[in-house]
Amino acid sequence: MSEMNLNASPSSAADAPLVRRLDLRRAATGHPLTHAELKAVMPRPEQDIAGATEAVEGIIRRVRAEGFTALADLAQQFDGVVQQTTLVPAVELRRAAEQLDPEIRAALEESIRRARIFARAQRPEDTVVDYGDGASVTQRWEPVRRVGLYVPGGLAVYPSSVVMNAVPAQAAGVGSLALASPPQREFGGLPHPTILAAAYLLGIQEVHAIGGAQAIAAFAHGIDPTGEAAEIEPVDVVTGPGNVYVATAKRLVKGLVGIDAEAGPTEIAILADDSADPDFVAADMISQAEHDPNAAAVLITASAALADRVQEALRWQTLRTKHSDRVRTALTGEQSAVILVDDLAEGIRVADVYAAEHLEILTEEARSVAARITSAGAVFVGPYSPVSLGDYAAGSNHVLPTSGTAAYASGLNVATFLKAIQVIEYGRAGLGQVAEHVEVLARAEDLPAHGDAVAIRRRAEAR
Template sequence: MRTAASATSTTSSTSRKAERVRTIDLRGQSLSPSDMLAAVPRATQARAEALEAAAAIVEAVRTTGEAALREQAERFDGVSGHAIRVPAEHVAEAAASVDPAVRSALEAAIDRVRRGSAAQVPASQTTDIGPGARITQRWQPVTRAGVYIPGGKAPLASSVVMNVVPAQVAGVTSIALASPPQAAHGGRVHPTILAAASLLGIDEIYAIGGAGAIGALAHGVADLGLDPVDVVSGPGNNYVASAKRVVAGVVGTDSEAGATEILVVADASADAALIAADLISQAEHDEQASAVLVTDSVELAEQVASAVADLAATTAHAARVAEALAGPQSAIVLVDDRAMAEAFSNAYAPEHLELHLADASAAAERFTSAGAVFVGDQTPVSLGDYMAGSNHVLPTGGQARYAAGLGAYTFLRPQQVIEYDHAALAEVRAGVVALANAEILPAHGDAVEARFADTSR
């Protein structure tokens, strides 16, 4: 029997896309959890390089502010001399010129995400521990949030909705938005992004891109009147995700939503053409995007490989898709059975998980680690990207094993409010003193005893 270390990485002899997407054959192996993690396709070197580069970019912004941002805009975006703080007239012009169909779609998405986010705000709860002893659990919004909206390869106007609406639902009153300056638009933020911001009433907008934007939001830039925020959120490439790791502890962050991932788990009943379309829909985001199929059907794997080859060659971003599919982060994974597919998926912990299974609804509860789960072949990731009402800012790089996607809760802080009266304190007085003395912290006990001192003399 083969071990995980000898898991083969082969190419299909009959698939026309064999030269671009590898096949990882895990069949016939008994894999421990650590073995399964080792078998997961990841572009680990790219992420390590991104972290080092992001740290340098963030530090430059922290120390030299606007000067660093202008240097980065020229280097990465091909833009110079632009207005970093977006003037109100730019926003108004974009709002006036947006395609009516796009405006209508944005308005519908705002409504759906607002309704989906409302369920994420917990109600305050009060627990009576005893007579005169009460603890209230309440959820307080942060004062100020910074949201990042990608605009490089794809101007993600939908991400404006996904970031701003949950913050507003949570009760955040100050929101700053950053998005890259566009050379094609004279150094302005993409007009569709500005139009989406206008629909949501956001008027503090900065033309800043990538890791530098994360650093600027976290540390503030005095020359621009940009005050530091309390929480930074938003998707991006691996440099944006790494920058969030760099500023963690300075500000709160959502999950590291880096280069997109899709994992499709499918059985023999699945439609290969639909799977191919969904894999390519995410691969077109970025050359670092991950597109993975896991199946116990060799026949389906061959069909998907062929369908992807045909579709990838004709899609609008064919070169980008080809590079993403050829990378170490993409693969077709063959497994023995459903149990092995579940174990692999939960080890991978994908950003997006699609279940193309005959019993998808019943099976969904066993797939526990994913940013979002799309159940059945009529629920593509593209739906979640735009109009499902769910949020598309989700953890990548395996973080879905312990981290959540963006939601209203991202901008909320749970607080415990404790209130005891004198009688209730008296009831636990001896216990507090006993534990304080046991921990050799007698002043803790003295603080309680002071409330029972004889004050009549």
């Protein structure tokens, strides 16, 4: 791999492309790349995982040992607010909804409506298999008891993440929902009012002003009531996106509680051919780049001409977008790239290895191409299905696996909040049909007491 010249050098600074080029065509690599070689060269953000782990371990220890005292100290340290309790009063939730801009309220209500339709359709049916002779096995789906939903603050406001976290949990039938979002100094130490309004519209009554890793720790370990501070009962599952500290906290409490995923910086990959509109491609790359300086925007194409047109579109669109500096930092980072491949089939292979959080298909016969994708958090098909549609109003969920974890993980959905319970019911005749097999396998595993548990029933029947 060290001998491959994967990155083309621009002829001068003036005409240098905004996004680096990663040439994976055979002429550049010298041989077809294996799966492992492709994984090794995929553009990924650099993150200080070790540093984050050390910091988060300290936060979790403090929250577990000191409870609200630690939360209040961390809120003052990181958010600049003084807290007597983390719980947001019900009157503040209602006030935020009443003062919400009518257009924003209408948009949120439509987002909620569409998300609920899709979530209800995901609810799996119980499965019953009857083997005859009074023998049956059932798989029954039950919701977890309580969940903690995290909604980040930071560079943007995410009422849409309130919707995406809460709706599938509610559709699953979870009885107790708690939501946490960072306290904001400019809003009197409460989360952003649009976050509060979205919670109110969804019927969430328990909202806490807690940010970052400490929110995850509070959900996982619980907080005892002290003075004016409200109790936070431990949860069974924690979900929601966040920065590297939130993702690290979720990884560290996994096992004590369930988690949806260890979400990293957002990313978009676009698989495109000559039929794609370069302005559409550039706009969609910028739409994700504006999230975070570490956000990733990747174009995968066999068309060098399209790649050039997209680079030009990125130049002028970046100049005109509101968060131009942030976008430019993301697009010029190592996590973003224009990847050149030999043909569409290789583009599909690269897209599956990259396993994007968001994957757009902007090719001819886009639907059939999308059907060949096996690893992506969400796939957006055709020129009129941009990622931003999925962020807000498609009905799908935007809490999705990042950093290649879509190779094995799923986006947030109703099943995240369900557990499958298997119920075995055999009568005397049904057990008799398989009793000898159970005893034979027990002896084969040198676990004779397992077989004895069946044999004693056979002897009792014979008496």
